[in-house]
Amino acid sequence: xxxxxxxxxxxxxxxxxxxxxxxxxxxxxxxxxxxxxxxxxxxxxxxxxxxxxxxxxxxxxxxxxxxxxxxxxxxxxxxxxxxxxxxxxxxxxxxxxxxxxxxxxxxxxxxxxxxxxxxxxxxxxxxxxxxxxxxxxxxxxxxxxxxxxxxxxxxxxxxxxxxxxxxxxxxxxxxxxxxxxxxxxxxxxxxxxxxxxxxxxxxxxxxxxxxxxxxxxxxxxxxxxxxxxxxxxxxxxxxxxxxxxxxxxxxxxxxxxxxxxxxxxxxxxxxxxxxxxxxxxxxxxxxxxxxxxxxxxxxxxxxxxxxxxxxxxxxxxxxxxxxxxxxxxxxxxxxxxxxxxxxxxxxxxxxxxxxxxxxxxxxxxxxxxxxxxxxxxxxxxxxxxxxxxxxxxxxxxxxxxxxxxxxxxxxxxxxxxxxxxxxxxxxxxxxxxxxxxxxxxxxxxxxxxxxxxxxxxxxxxxxxxxxxxxxxxxxxxxxxxxxxxxxxxxxxxxxxxxxx
Numbered sequence: 001x002x003x004x005x006x007x008x009x010x011x012x013x014x015x016x017x018x019x020x021x022x023x024x025x026x027x028x029x030x031x032x033x034x035x036x037x038x039x040x041x042x043x044x045x046x047x048x049x050x051x052x053x054x055x056x057x058x059x060x061x062x063x064x065x066x067x068x069x070x071x072x073x074x075x076x077x078x079x080x081x082x083x084x085x086x087x088x089x090x091x092x093x094x095x096x097x098x099x100x101x102x103x104x105x106x107x108x109x110x111x112x113x114x115x116x117x118x119x120x121x122x123x124x125x126x127x128x129x130x131x132x133x134x135x136x137x138x139x140x141x142x143x144x145x146x147x148x149x150x151x152x153x154x155x156x157x158x159x160x161x162x163x164x165x166x167x168x169x170x171x172x173x174x175x176x177x178x179x180x181x182x183x184x185x186x187x188x189x190x191x192x193x194x195x196x197x198x199x200x201x202x203x204x205x206x207x208x209x210x211x212x213x214x215x216x217x218x219x220x221x222x223x224x225x226x227x228x229x230x231x232x233x234x235x236x237x238x239x240x241x242x243x244x245x246x247x248x249x250x251x252x253x254x255x256x257x258x259x260x261x262x263x264x265x266x267x268x269x270x271x272x273x274x275x276x277x278x279x280x281x282x283x284x285x286x287x288x289x290x291x292x293x294x295x296x297x298x299x300x301x302x303x304x305x306x307x308x309x310x311x312x313x314x315x316x317x318x319x320x321x322x323x324x325x326x327x328x329x330x331x332x333x334x335x336x337x338x339x340x341x342x343x344x345x346x347x348x349x350x351x352x353x354x355x356x357x358x359x360x361x362x363x364x365x366x367x368x369x370x371x372x373x374x375x376x377x378x379x380x381x382x383x384x385x386x387x388x389x390x391x392x393x394x395x396x397x398x399x400x401x402x403x404x405x406x407x408x409x410x411x412x413x414x415x416x417x418x419x420x421x422x423x424x425x426x427x428x429x430x431x432x433x434x435x436x437x438x439x440x441x442x443x444x445x446x447x448x449x450x451x452x453x454x455x456x457x458x459x460x461x462x463x464x465x466x467x468x469x470x471x472x473x474x475x476x477x478x479x480x481x482x483x484x485x486x487x488x489x490x491x492x493x494x495x496x497x498x499x500x
Contacts (some may be wrong), residue, residue, distance in 0.1 A: 045172035200236050306321060321366075419433070
C-alpha cells in the first residue's frame with residue numbers, strides 16, 4: 001500500500017518591528033534532510049509532528065525548518081534564502097507527487113518587503129505546479145498575526161491554547177491528526193477568519209486570566225456544542241509587529257455551513273469586545289514597588305518580571321533597569337540574568353573569588369541608561385548548554401529538549417547574584433539556573449525579563465509575583481509605539497467603545 005507523502009517544513013520568528021537593530025542572519029538556525037528528521041520525538045512542535053508521522057506511516061518528505069529567537073526586522077535575504085532552499089527540496093522530492101504539506105509556523109514574521117511572510121510563503125507554495133490543491137495543514141503560535149492570505153491559501157491551522165505555551169507540541173499533533181483524517185478520506189475542512197481591532201500587549205494575553213481565559217473557555221464549549229466544528233482558535237497576536245494584520249484574530253475550522261461558522265465568530269467577537277479592557281494591564285512603578293517590598297519583608301521567593309525587556313518578545317535582555325533598582329534600594333539575596341557576551345569574555349582568566357571591574361548590560365536598547373559600572377566577585381564560569389527541566393515549558397516550544405546560553409559567568413555585587421550569558425536566553429525554564437549551580441528557590445527575589453511565558457516555570461516556586469515598568473522596547477503601554485501599518489482605529493490606541 002502506497003504511503004502518504006507529506007512534506008514537512010516550517011519557519012519560526014516573532015518579529016518586533018520597532019527595534020532599531022534587525023535580527024542578524026546568523027541567529028537563524030536551519031534544518032533540512034536528516035537534520036530535520038532528527039528532531040523526531042523531541043519536545044518541540046516539529047518533534048511532535050515527526051513522531052506522529054512515523055506512527056501513522058507517512059512518508060515524510062523533509063523540507064526546511066528555520067527559526068530564530070524573537071528579534072528585530074528580518075532581512076529579505078533570510079526569507080528568500082529559506083524559500084530557495086525549500087523550493088529545491090520540493091523540486092527534488094515531488095517526482096512521485098506530494099499528498100499534503102504540514103507547516104510549523106509562528107505566524108508573526110516580518111521581513112523588509114513583506115509584512116505577512118507566512119501568507120507569502122503559502123502563496124508561493126500554491127503557485128507551484130502540483131501544489132495548487134494539496135491539503136496544507138499546520139500549527140501556529142498563539143501570538144500569530146493571522147492574515148486573510150494565510151487562511152485563504154491553507155486548509156487548516158491549529159493554534160496553541162496556552163500562554164505560557166505548554167501545549168505547543170500537543171497543538172501540532174492535534175493538527176497533524178486532523179490532516180491524517182483528511183488523507184484517509186475525511187471531509188475537506190473550511191476555515192473562517194475574523195480580525196478584531198483589538199491589540200493587547202503580551203502581558204495581557206496570559207491564558208490563566210481574562211480576557212484570554214474566558215475566550216478560550218468559550219471556544220472549548222463551542223467545539224463541544226457543534227460536532228461539525230473541528231477547532232476554534234483564539235489568537236491575540238503580537239503587538240510589537242507593526243502590520244495591517246496585527247491584533248486579535250478568531251478562526252474557526254470545520255465542516256459546518258459558512259453561516260454557522262460566522263455565527264460562532266460573531267459570538268466570540270462580541271465576547272472579546274466585552275473583555276477588551278482586561279487585556280490592558282498596568283505595570284507597577286519600579287522604585288515604589290521595591291520600596292514597598294522591602295518594607296513588607298515577605299516570606300518566600302518573589303519573582304519580579306520586567307516585560308519591557310522581555311527576551312521572548314524580542315528585547316535584547318541586557319537592560320539594567322531592574323538591576324539598578326535592586327542596588328538603589330540595597331536589596332540583598334536577589335538574582336538577575338543579563339545577556340552580556342562582552343562581560344562574560346572579560347571574566348576569562350579570572351579565578352573564582354577574585355574581584356573584577358565590569359560594564360554590565362545597557363548596550364542593546366537606546367531606552368536603557370547604558371552600561372552599569374560595577375566591581376564584582378567572580379563566582380564561577382560555566383558552559384551554557386542545559387537540558388530543560390520541563391519538556392512542556394514555553395522554551396520547549398522554541399528549542400526542543402535543550403537550550404544553549406553560550407559561555408556563562410556568575411558574578412556577585414552587593415548581595416545581588418548576576419548570571420551573565422553569551423546568548424539571549426528567555427527565562428522560561430529553571431534549568432538555566434540549576435545548570436550553573438544555582439538554586440532559584442534559595443533567593444529572596446529573582447528578576448526575569450519576561451511578560452507571561454516565565455509563569456509555568458516560576459509559579460510553583462514563587463510565593464509572590466510582581467510586574468514592574470522599566471525602560472525597554474517591550475513596554476505594556478502600546479501608546480509608546482509609532483504604528484504606521486496597523487489598522488486604525490484599534491483598541492486601546494484609539495477611542496473605541498467596548499460596550500456597544
